[in-house]
Amino acid sequence: AQSVTQLDSHVSVSEGTPVLLRCNYSSSYSPSLFWYVQHPNKGLQLLLKYTSAATLVKGINGFEAEFKKSETSFHLTKPSAHMSDAAEYFCVVSPEGNTPLVFGKGTRLSVIA
Amino acid sequence: NAGVMQNPRHLVRRRGQEARLRCSPMKGHSHVYWYRQLPEEGLKFMVYLQKENIIDESGMPKERFSAEFPKEGPSILRIQQVVRGDSAAYFCASSLAARTRTGPPSYEQYFGPGTRLTVT
Numbered sequence: 528a529q530s531v532t533q534l535d536s537h538v539s540v541s542e543g544t545p546v547l548l549r550c551n552y553s554s555s556y557s558p559s560l561f562w563y564v565q566h567p568n569k570g571l572q573l574l575l576k577y578t579s580a581a582t583l584v585k586g587i588n589g590f591e592a593e594f595k596k597s598e599t600s601f602h603l604t605k606p607s608a609h610m611s612d613a614a615e616y617f618c619v620v621s622p623e624g625n626t627p628l629v630f631g632k633g634t635r636l637s638v639i640a
Numbered sequence: 641n642a643g644v645m646q647n648p649r650h651l652v653r654r655r656g657q658e659a660r661l662r663c664s665p666m667k668g669h670s671h672v673y674w675y676r677q678l679p680e681e682g683l684k685f686m687v688y689l690q691k692e693n694i695i696d697e698s699g700m701p702k703e704r705f706s707a708e709f710p711k712e713g714p715s716i717l718r719i720q721q722v723v724r725g726d727s728a729a730y731f732c733a734s735s736l737a738a739r740t741r742t743g744p745p746s747y748e749q750y751f752g753p754g755t756r757l758t759v760t
Binding site: 561563568569570571572573576617621626627628629630631632633 | 673675681683685696699731733749750751753754756
């Protein structure tokens with residue numbers, strides 16, 4: 528069975544400081560991993576994805592994530608937070624092929640001016 | 641190229657009424673997924689359909705919920721005799737049918753804006 532654990536339900540950072548959103552996964556197969564962002568009352572936007580190519584994945588808006596198989600982690604980072612980054616972030620695993628995505632419970636990121 | 645479209649965006653129903661949620665996938669996509677997001681939670685898979693076929697409905701409640709993806713037209717998620725606990729955001733996603741030529745397949749799912757159902 529596949530599962531995703533987002534270690535923090537809420538992260539608060541000051542504008543201009545680094546962001547770290549933690550995610551651990553469990554999968555029987557070589558998974559595809561994703562980070563999605565959801566702004567209030569909006570749909571989901573794909574930030575970045577890992578599909579067994581480079582382990583360091585760069586996404587949109589300055590976000591990146593590193594796949595670490597030994598730690599079964601896929602943490603999301605950004606060097607400098609912006610007010611517009613305040614949103615809900617979901618770590619997602621896709622076991623293989625056209626299968627349903629498995630979502631973490633989400634991490635709410637707050638950015639303080 | 642239009643993205644995944646869902647309508648209505650907001651739907652209010654009284655207890656006992658029926659709710660019909662529509663999803664038009666991206667052009668060229670023949671795989672549709674429905675997810676439900678309860679307040680303060682992540683998305684939970686409900687059902688996976690291809691044209692005229694239900695592939696996986698393991699996440700769908702056994703009663704009152706049904707889904708279809710006809711040969712022509714949008715995918716429909718239908719909830720009969722709605723109850724307050726059905727209040728949630730319902731998201732549809734679509735993906736390609738074929739593997740990519742180079743590299744591992746990603747089967748990226750593209751999400752619609754969601755339908756927010758409120759049962760009063």
